[in-house]
Amino acid sequence: MKISLCLAAAVMLAAPGCSKKKTDESSPAAPKTVETPTATPAAPAARAPLPYVDPGAGTPESVTRAVAVLAPTQGREAHGTIQFAQAPGGGVDVTAEIEGLPPGVHAYHIHVLGDCSSADGKSAGTHFNFDGSSMKPATDIKRITGNLGELDADKEGKAEAKTHLDKASLQGPYSLIGRSVIIHEKGNDPAQPPIGAAGGRLACGVIGIAQ
């Protein structure tokens, strides 16, 4: 009987002891296993000024060429290649070779998202503005944003075009890399900036880094 009482007392005494130990481990005086916050949060890292061709090689280079391979949207046949080259004097030279187009004039634009995953090409979003916000362009804008001009397809549906974009770049925050090109059903309507109301989307291609 005496032994049983002692055991019971020991159990009762041990319980608070265990619970005290647990409290001590989570108290500030316990050995530190959690990082203490730094006095001042670090400023956000500055954005890299140029995209790199091969950062793993240790000698970063700036991007000077890019390419978009365009595939038709659902029910369309337009496809082809658009090459981009950073011009020595600034801006970007663009060379387009497209086929499978309905004969006639078709506007083509840089769109803000490099996403051609939807069947109608609308996943590419709105036009990419080389000089300001794409999503919220100025309300008094007079030009068609992201405009590459127009492709004039012959009777066989082929079109070739060369253009120069003064404001565009393959480098820096307004880089075209990772955006997309959309070819439209119709030509641009200059009276409807900044989109140009060129109708449905015939083909879409993402702009990627090239050598």
Ligand SMILES: [Cu+2]
């Ligand atoms: Cu467009």
